[in-house]
Amino acid sequence: MAMLLRKLFDSASLKQRTTSTSHRHAPSPLGLFDALPHDILVQILRLLAPNDAAKLSLASKAWRSVVVSDQALWARFLQTHQHQPFDSIVFAETILASGYPLPSLVNQVPPLERVFSQRAQFPGVVIIDGGSGYCKFGWSKDARPSGRAATFLEFGNVEMPLYSRLRHFFATIYSRMEVKPSSQPVVVSLPICHYDDTASAKASRQQLKEAIYSALFDMNVPAVCALNQATLALYAANQTSGIAVNIGFQVTSVVPILNGMVRREVGVEVVGLGALNLTGYLREKMQQSNMHFESLYTVRLLKEKLCYVSLDYEAELLKDTQASFEGVEGLFTLSKERFQTAEILFQPRLAGLRGMSLHQAIALCMDHCYSAELAGNNDWFKTIVLSGGTACLPGLAERLEKELHSFLSPHMSNGIRVIPPPYGADTAWFGAKIIGSLSTFPGPWCTTKKQFRRKSKINRV
Numbered sequence: 001m002a003m004l005l006r007k008l009f010d011s012a013s014l015k016q017r018t019t020s021t022s023h024r025h026a027p028s029p030l031g032l033f034d035a036l037p038h039d040i041l042v043q044i045l046r047l048l049a050p051n052d053a054a055k056l057s058l059a060s061k062a063w064r065s066v067v068v069s070d071q072a073l074w075a076r077f078l079q080t081h082q083h084q085p086f087d088s089i090v091f092a093e094t095i096l097a098s099g100y101p102l103p104s105l106v107n108q109v110p111p112l113e114r115v116f117s118q119r120a121q122f123p124g125v126v127i128i129d130g131g132s133g134y135c136k137f138g139w140s141k142d143a144r145p146s147g148r149a150a151t152f153l154e155f156g157n158v159e160m161p162l163y164s165r166l167r168h169f170f171a172t173i174y175s176r177m178e179v180k181p182s183s184q185p186v187v188v189s190l191p192i193c194h195y196d197d198t199a200s201a202k203a204s205r206q207q208l209k210e211a212i213y214s215a216l217f218d219m220n221v222p223a224v225c226a227l228n229q230a231t232l233a234l235y236a237a238n239q240t241s242g243i244a245v246n247i248g249f250q251v252t253s254v255v256p257i258l259n260g261m262v263r264r265e266v267g268v269e270v271v272g273l274g275a276l277n278l279t280g281y282l283r284e285k286m287q288q289s290n291m292h293f294e295s296l297y298t299v300r301l302l303k304e305k306l307c308y309v310s311l312d313y314e315a316e317l318l319k320d321t322q323a324s325f326e327g328v329e330g331l332f333t334l335s336k337e338r339f340q341t342a343e344i345l346f347q348p349r350l351a352g353l354r355g356m357s358l359h360q361a362i363a364l365c366m367d368h369c370y371s372a373e374l375a376g377n378n379d380w381f382k383t384i385v386l387s388g389g390t391a392c393l394p395g396l397a398e399r400l401e402k403e404l405h406s407f408l409s410p411h412m413s414n415g416i417r418v419i420p421p422p423y424g425a426d427t428a429w430f431g432a433k434i435i436g437s438l439s440t441f442p443g444p445w446c447t448t449k450k451q452f453r454r455k456s457k458i459n460r461v
Contacts, residue, residue: 041066042073050077050116067113074112082119083143084437089115091238092434099444102240102260110439118439125436128173129189129229129429132248133275133389136429137173140187140436145429147176153191162208166215174219181216185223185442187432188212189232192246192253197264213452223446225435230255230262232431233387236422241375242383243365245358246428247345247390250274252358254365256381258374267368269361273348275390278341279303281351285337298329303341309395310339311402313346342393346403359403366404366412384418389425396420 045053045066053067066073079086093115094107124141131151138146152169160168174181190212194204209226216224230244234257244255254269255262262268283299293299305325310316316339324333344351345358356364362384369381386397397418405413423430435445447455 038066042070045070045073046076050074050081050120053077054113054117068111071109071112074116077116078112078119081116082437083141084434088236088238088434089437092235092438095240096235096435097438097440097444099440100260104259115439119437122439122441123184125184125441126174126177126179126186127429127432127436128170128186129232129426129432130191131189131229131428132191132246132250135169135173136426137177138429139177140433145426149173149176151191153193162211163215166211167218170215170219182220182222184221185225185436185446186216186221187225187227187436187445188216189428189432190226190228192229192248192255192268195253195264195268195270197267210456213447217449217452221449223442223448224452225442225445225447227432227435228262229387229428229431231257231260232428232435233421234260234385234431235434236387236427236431237385237419238422239383239385239419241380242385243362243369243381245362245384245386245391247358247386247388248274250276252345252361252388254361256365256369258380263369263372263374266372266374267365269356269365271358271361272355273345273353273358275388277344277351277353278307278390281344282307282337282341284351285340286332286334289337291332293329293332295329298327298332301325301327302332302334304389304392306334307338307341307393309342309345309393309399311395311399313339313343342390342396345396346399359400359407362400363404363407363412366408370412379415382415382417384416385422386419387421387427391421392424 053073075086078084078089082089090109094109095102097107097110124139127136127138127140127145129136129145130153133151135149135151136145136147137149138144149169149172152166170181190209193208194201212226213224230246230253233244233246234240234242240260241258244253244257246253246255250272251274252271254271256266256268257263279296279300282303283296286293286299286302302325306323317336320335321338322333322335323338324331326332340350344353348355348357366381370378374380384400386400397420400418401416404416404418407413408416421427435441438445
């Protein structure tokens, strides 16, 4: 088989060279393949790399027909070479490829050979997810982030001007990635902050965004795409509309998004509960049980490895839930602490906290969305996408669905779907990767330095 494929490549190369030098040449022996059944040609092509398959399309009409028209062949190539699920690729190329405003109807899937070719030709982009606890960075061509750092809102000396901190932050990221800022565009996820629809909150969001653009363009980055984390989490779940729930480091945000746009006029709900509260509550419980540890990192690790969300809290109290994990500081065994830790998301009073529970905040946001009547289909807000490391706790999505069905009236709760973080703690990073991997990138999604300067100049007039 290897010898046969080598002859095919040689013949295809020969035909390409002779065609470029003369219009008159002997018929290619590969024309004999025109008589082979289509499925046999496909099986042969599936043994090849994509570039070799494209090369064979020059050999004969039969090869060309298969290579160009067989969507399944290129679907297979995309799945095996793009580090991205195929359904995510189809979602991106049919809905996100043209940029904003997003199409109201799903476009036809473009020829996958063209999609593969355009994606393969682009060298990739830098992806930086600002995060709320820590930042994730890496290449769009990679399967996952290559590194982590402090988030840029906490980077450096907090007394430094925002622009200076951002320059220091981005310079550190590029240094760790060992890449020149001028070599590639960048996709940056913006943290969910300044939640309100007030003029002052809008001005603060704009100030942060302009500072990010200025810092990157002053480092000679050729093009920048900056999108908020909530929208990117939705894209990672192959959704453009719904409610994005991000359990951040200090707070949890509940963000309504319609056709890729945050609807702040509807109302973004903020719960004063985050990963830090859960870690602190588990530490309390461990101290009450006379468990000794030196580092808060140990507590956080136990939370990630052993804790979960119970479907029925009262019933779970009656069960034997003991489990152990051995870390740097030794072996730790947790029992009821495993599910009591996350229960404060639903019963904040257990930790002495006042305010709304997670399901109450989501229900309030859904009620606002329903009352606003923003779309003909008033079920768009019934898709809820979770993101953030704490949102990865097993059982959270199921418990949320249960609580929302109990809390809301049937016409509001019917059709609710809670989607766990599609890519774990890196969900927003993967949402940015989806944008950076588009066959049309950077065109409709990026701002160049020239465009940014022109817009800034107009705003100052």
